[in-house]
Amino acid sequence: xxxxxxxxxxxxxxxxxxxxxxxxxxxxxxxxxxxxxxxxxxxxxxxxxxxxxxxxxxxxxxxxxxxxxxxxxxxxxxxxxxxxxxxxxxxxxxxxxxxxxxxxxxxxxxxxxx
Amino acid sequence: xxxxxxxxxxxxxxxxxxxxxxxxxxxxxxxxxxxxxxxxxxxxxxxxxxxxxxxxxxxxxxxxxxxxxxxxxxxxxxxxxxxxxxxxxxxxxxxxxxxxxxxxxxxxxxxxxxx
Numbered sequence: 217x218x219x220x221x222x223x224x225x226x227x228x229x230x231x232x233x234x235x236x237x238x239x240x241x242x243x244x245x246x247x248x249x250x251x252x253x254x255x256x257x258x259x260x261x262x263x264x265x266x267x268x269x270x271x272x273x274x275x276x277x278x279x280x281x282x283x284x285x286x287x288x289x290x291x292x293x294x295x296x297x298x299x300x301x302x303x304x305x306x307x308x309x310x311x312x313x314x315x316x317x318x319x320x321x322x323x324x325x326x327x328x329x330x
Numbered sequence: 331x332x333x334x335x336x337x338x339x340x341x342x343x344x345x346x347x348x349x350x351x352x353x354x355x356x357x358x359x360x361x362x363x364x365x366x367x368x369x370x371x372x373x374x375x376x377x378x379x380x381x382x383x384x385x386x387x388x389x390x391x392x393x394x395x396x397x398x399x400x401x402x403x404x405x406x407x408x409x410x411x412x413x414x415x416x417x418x419x420x421x422x423x424x425x426x427x428x429x430x431x432x433x434x435x436x437x438x439x440x441x442x443x444x445x
Contacts, residue, residue, distance in 0.1 A: 220373075247430065247431065249431045249432070251435075258417075258435040258436060258437055258438070259368075259374065259433075259435040260435070261432050261433065261434070264430060264431065264432060271430070272430075272432060274432075275432075305371075307373045307374070309373075309374075309431060311430070311431050313430070318364075318376035318379065319366075319374075319376060319431045319433070320376070321373030321374045321375065322373050323372060323373050324371075324372070324373050
């Protein structure tokens with residue numbers, strides 16, 4: 217049973233470009249979370265999605281960031297017009313969604329903005 | 331979510347038990363205690379969680395005090411691969427009475443296991 221798959225593992229973008237980060241949850245999991253870890257800082261919750269629905273996006277920056285989890289395919293975290301401050305490790309996690317359960321995290325995407 | 335307090339760093343000899351403390355004095359009755367760890371450059375890994383009873387699994391044991399204001403994660407026989415940042419997190423259920431994965435990670439404890 218494959219774990220949470222994230223790609224790419226490393227992504228380099230120039231300022232102003234778009235970044236698309238993909239996350240495939242564990243088999244059978246329909247709940248996806250995105251977290252961001254800035255250099256030398258802790259992990260911060262960004263968004264919680266279920267299939268085709270955003271449940272909690274309280275941690276998402278108001279502009280340039282969006283997330284989706286379509287009926288078919290992986291979850292996508294999209295960052296438009298990237299700036300240097302967006303450079304961070306972005307982790308995706310999934311869960312069964314039964315409540316009080318553990319999260320399974322992927323290996324992350326390291327985004328570097330030049 | 332209730333705040334947690336952990337020591338910044340700890341050392342442990344390989345083969346010995348590692349006991350990682352966590353204070354959560356403002357924890358509410360319906361909040362669970364979770365432990366995760368993050369090995370350098372990897373995604374966090376779930377270790378264990380509990381509400382008020384002590385818990386044990388293949389990785390660790392979780393001891394929660396009777397007043398639930400503190401807990402201890404025990405790695406019974408630490409190995410070099412257990413060197414990581416360990417996070418103690420308390421998670422509040424949502425309105426439906428269950429908890430989803432909106433976790434507040436603090437700075438954690440850097441555990442170094444040495445030969």
